[in-house]
Amino acid sequence: xxxxxxxxxxxxxxxxxxxxxxxxxxxxxxxxxxxxxxxxxxxxxxxxxxxxxxxxxxxxxxxxxxxxxxxxxxxxxxxxxxxxxxxxxxxxxxxxxxxxxxxxxxxxxxxxxxxxxxxxxxxxxxxxxxxxxxxxxxxxxxxxxxxxxxxxxxxxxxxxxxxxxxxxxxxxxxxxxxxxxxxxxxxxxxxxxxxxxxxxxxxxxxxxxxxxxxxxxxxxxxxxxxxxxxxxxxxxxxxxxxxxxxxxxxxxxxxxxxx
Amino acid sequence: xxxxxxxxxxxxxxxxxxxxxxxxxxxxxxxxxxxxxxxxxxxxxxxxxxxxxxxxxxxxxxxxxxxxxxxxxxxxxxxxxxxxxxxxxxxxxxxxxxxxxxxxxxxxxxxxxxxxxxxxxxxxxxxxxxxxxxxxxxxxxxxxxxxxxxxxxxxxxxxxxxxxxxxxxxxxxxxxxxxxxxxxxxxxxxxxxxxxxxxxxxxxxxxxxxxxxxxxxxxxxxxxxxxxxxxxxxxxxxxxxxxxxxxxxxxxxxxxxxxxxxxxxxxxxxxxxxxxxxxxxxxxxxxxxxxxxxxxxx
Numbered sequence: 001x002x003x004x005x006x007x008x009x010x011x012x013x014x015x016x017x018x019x020x021x022x023x024x025x026x027x028x029x030x031x032x033x034x035x036x037x038x039x040x041x042x043x044x045x046x047x048x049x050x051x052x053x054x055x056x057x058x059x060x061x062x063x064x065x066x067x068x069x070x071x072x073x074x075x076x077x078x079x080x081x082x083x084x085x086x087x088x089x090x091x092x093x094x095x096x097x098x099x100x101x102x103x104x105x106x107x108x109x110x111x112x113x114x115x116x117x118x119x120x121x122x123x124x125x126x127x128x129x130x131x132x133x134x135x136x137x138x139x140x141x142x143x144x145x146x147x148x149x150x151x152x153x154x155x156x157x158x159x160x161x162x163x164x165x166x167x168x169x170x171x172x173x174x175x176x177x178x179x180x181x182x183x184x185x186x187x188x189x190x191x192x193x194x195x196x197x198x199x200x201x202x203x204x205x206x207x208x209x210x211x212x213x214x215x216x217x218x219x220x221x222x223x224x225x226x227x228x229x230x231x232x233x234x235x236x237x238x239x240x241x242x243x244x245x246x247x248x249x250x251x252x253x254x255x256x257x258x259x
Numbered sequence: 260x261x262x263x264x265x266x267x268x269x270x271x272x273x274x275x276x277x278x279x280x281x282x283x284x285x286x287x288x289x290x291x292x293x294x295x296x297x298x299x300x301x302x303x304x305x306x307x308x309x310x311x312x313x314x315x316x317x318x319x320x321x322x323x324x325x326x327x328x329x330x331x332x333x334x335x336x337x338x339x340x341x342x343x344x345x346x347x348x349x350x351x352x353x354x355x356x357x358x359x360x361x362x363x364x365x366x367x368x369x370x371x372x373x374x375x376x377x378x379x380x381x382x383x384x385x386x387x388x389x390x391x392x393x394x395x396x397x398x399x400x401x402x403x404x405x406x407x408x409x410x411x412x413x414x415x416x417x418x419x420x421x422x423x424x425x426x427x428x429x430x431x432x433x434x435x436x437x438x439x440x441x442x443x444x445x446x447x448x449x450x451x452x453x454x455x456x457x458x459x460x461x462x463x464x465x466x467x468x469x470x471x472x473x474x475x476x477x478x479x480x481x482x483x484x485x486x487x488x489x490x491x492x493x494x495x496x497x498x499x500x501x502x503x504x505x506x507x508x509x510x511x512x513x514x515x516x517x518x519x520x521x522x523x524x525x526x527x528x529x530x531x532x533x534x535x536x537x538x539x540x541x542x543x544x545x546x547x548x549x550x551x552x553x554x555x556x557x
Contacts, residue, residue, distance in 0.1 A: 053432070074436075075431045075432075076430075076431050076434050076435055076436045076437070077434070079431065079432055079433060079434030079435075080434055082432075084432045086428075086432075090426075091426070091428050091429065092428075092429055092432070093426065093429060094421075094422045094425035094426045094429055094430075095425060095426065096421075096425045097418075097421060097422065097425055101418060101421075104418065105418060105419070105422050105429075105430075105433050105435075106433055108415055108419075108433075108434075109433045109434045110434050111415075111434075113414075113415040113416045113418075113419045113435070114414070114415055114416055115411075115414045115415070115416060116414060116415050117413065117414060117415070118413045118414050118415050118417060118418035119413075119418075161433070
């Protein structure tokens with residue numbers, strides 16, 4: 001269970017560029033919740049994810065995950081509990097290392113890294129099975145450098161890495177935004193499969209309202225650092241893009257993008 | 260007769276290349292693995308030499324003196340690492356600060372700017388008096404070091420260090436304490452550099468407070484020459500390290516040849532800088548002017 005209590009975050013405080021990014025956000029996720037987050041540019045979607053991940057500290061409020069207080073833990077210690085996929089396909093993998101080496105790094109998330117073998121042959125077998133399940137043919141290229149993969153392949157791999165050790169919370173930060181529509185759909189389907197198979201508690205930021213409605217059991221819309229819409233259960237299931245647009249005076253999907 | 264002169268000079272070049280190869284492997288770990296240009300090495304190579312010579316003059320056996328030299332190098336790397344991570348100083352500047360402080364420390368270690376150690380009175384591991392022995396000793400040492408480093412960078416910790424250099428964002432997301440891995444990498448690097456300094460001072464028969472000037476550039480030259488010549492055939496990590504050592508040997512052989520052609524040795528550092536500048540520019544020029552669009556598979 002994730003709990004955000006009264007979170008505030010301001011960037012560049014005390015300068016002309018002062019920007020209140022998060023303005024009093026409280027949020028509670030039950031185990032197994034798959035929550036999609038929409039909102040215009042600067043609404044605070046990515047900031048919330050980065051605050052949970054510990055990329056920068058909160059100004060006020062606290063973050064708890066399964067009764068562990070994450071608020072003051074450094075980023076690398078929080079990683080033990082979190083799986084993360086980023087918008088930029090370059091960001092989630094080490095380009096100059098092999099596919100299996102990247103997976104081995106992810107397999108050791110949350111463990112201390114000592115002088116034991118960096119990758120065992122038993123692990124290799126596991127990775128091969130997991131890669132084969134992606135259906136991208138990566139299982140035959142285990143030692144290839146990740147830098148040789150396409151953006152879609154890299155995101156699929158990052159997703160696999162984020163879920164290789166079951167995370168208490170999966171954070172997806174517009175992880176399909178940099179992909180072409182066809183590849184984006186594939187990666188989203190894969191996301192849905194992995195999330196429902198392992199019943200992962202998930203926060204997925206997206207720019208695409210259709211995706212936000214299609215996936216997950218709960219939808220949150222943010223604006224100016226606040227949560228302004230929170231729909232779940234039956235209401236979420238029946239929700240259409242038109243409903244969302246009419247109900248919340250959004251003129252079009254495009255407005256979300258350009259705001 | 261003249262060509263004989265060159266041939267006679269070659270074993271010395273190989274011995275020096277092997278010693279500098281160890282130093283260059285240290286530079287490789289920061290420059291290529293960690294993606295940090297660490298200028299500490301100009302100071303820590305001298306520290307290694309100074310500690311080794313002073314301890315041997317005090318009666319320590321060569322192996323003990325060299326171990327202490329490595330320890331001093333590890334400490335130098337630790338200082339740069341802490342300046343960079345705990346104090347937030349950019350890596351380049353952190354290295355320069357440590358390098359500058361080491362100049363004073365090296366003077367204090369040696370009491371004066373130059374300390375010589377005679378191969379007649381002390382049991383040196385390598386000496387330019389016995390070049391073939393020096394080559395064998397250094398070659399064995401190089402192979403052992405590469406084997407150990409190959410093992411180490413295959414461990415969980417070693418992989419974490421490599422990941423830190425490759426993508427710090429991803430590393431943090433996977434729970435790697437990148438400050439710790441950077442410090443460890445810098446320590447290992449400077450430990451190797453100090454070991455090279457210890458060997459170099461024995462080989463030359465003296466340690467000098469100025470012996471480290473520009474050594475980062477020689478190290479980089481070895482890394483880059485090794486890369487340019489061997490990168491197509493050497494893909495394994497151990498072979499890449501070997502390529503760096505070969506790069507150092509080639510560098511010293513080329514220097515010998517150039518001086519044999521009659522170039523004034525005063526131009527040594529200038530020539531080194533030019534070699535490094537040109538080899539650094541080649542990949543840039545290649546990517547800028549000679550790339551063909553490549554189709555990437557889905």
